[in-house]
Amino acid sequence: MTSRLPAILLAALLTLPAFGSTQEAPADNLLKLHQMRLAAQRSLGDFYMYNGMEGDQRYARMIDESLQTADARLKELGAMPGDTTKALHAQLAREWQTYISELTGLVAGLKQNGYTDLQPVADLTERNRRLMELSNELYARIQQEGATQVPPLTQRSRDQSLLMQAIAVDYASRSASIGGSFIGTAGGKALDELAGEFSQQLTSLEQAPQNTPEIRQRLDGISTKWRYIESSLKNYNEKSVPFLINKYSDRIIDGLEDVSARYAAAQS
Structure with a gap:
């Protein structure tokens, strides 16, 4: 350390x-x-x-x-x-x-x-x-x-970042299995349920009529990264890929924070 x-x-x-x-x-x-x-x-x-x-x-x-x-x-x-x-x-x-x-x-x-x-x-x-x-x-x-x-779209994108981070933490916890035990971190919800929530909320953001061309472009990039890891999250018991989830969740959160800042600037 x-x-x-x-x-x-x-x-x-x-x-x-x-x-x-x-x-x-x-x-x-x-x-x-x-x-x-x-x-x-x-x-x-x-x-x-x-x-x-x-x-x-x-x-x-x-x-x-x-x-x-x-x-x-x-x-x-x-x-x-x-x-x-x-x-x-x-x-x-x-x-x-x-x-x-x-x-x-x-x-x-x-x-x-x-x-x-x-x-x-x-x-x-x-x-x-x-x-x-x-x-x-x-x-x-x-x-x-x-x-x-906080303006609604700014808040929704911030909430989406927190949800992605919670999913990444929960997945890492499952992969670590310290002492042979899993320590849940997502309020008792299963990862496939959390992934379903994220997917639904991301679609809702993509459909917001206030989206500018720049925001739509960034949401499209976030969606592409999300689809890449979505199946691994929904089928988390089949194969453990913590490095992949960690890497892509960071990129998704960075993208969401950029979108959030753009919403805040547009709504100020």
Whole structure:
């Protein structure tokens, strides 16, 4: 594991009082919080890939990058618009410190021992689930207390990115099968069900009348990549291809985030 992970933890602890110290528009806070959610969720998938690929250092670097991105976006959040959002923000920051510490410890243990026990991984998965719940609640409350609303198509494309990330994490978890056990991460839904949801929602985005030629072109590229991995997700018990799913999910999410930004620019 790279030496920067402990440094991230130390830096996060040292700078905790600075959270919310700058002024940002609610829309900027919402974008940064969304990006934090994606990176935090991805860090768990990176860990599963690191474990499943027997300590492949490329995934150690990816864990590092995901943690750095999530940590940076959380620190960049500006002042919260009300008392509830302030309390949720502080709670999310504390939960994040604990998550970094737990993930860093698991990676160090895996590097040293070559394996990890099931219970600490289950605890990490639960911590990540709690992070997502808190960040989602904060995301909703910022809109309420900040008297702002994410435009519908921007929100739908962001939700699509989060769904793709959840699918990728769940697939990586199944492939890792730590201790011979599968630790589910997608709220109890089967992967084929999640894949069906993604496909349906992507079709809905493609049919949006507000789509510009540029957005249609990018959605078409996303659809092409999705069709390439869709059958593997719907038939996940037949053949495990975690590297393929990981690679293409990243590209699909990048494409969706580009589309989301274009929607936001068009609707602002």
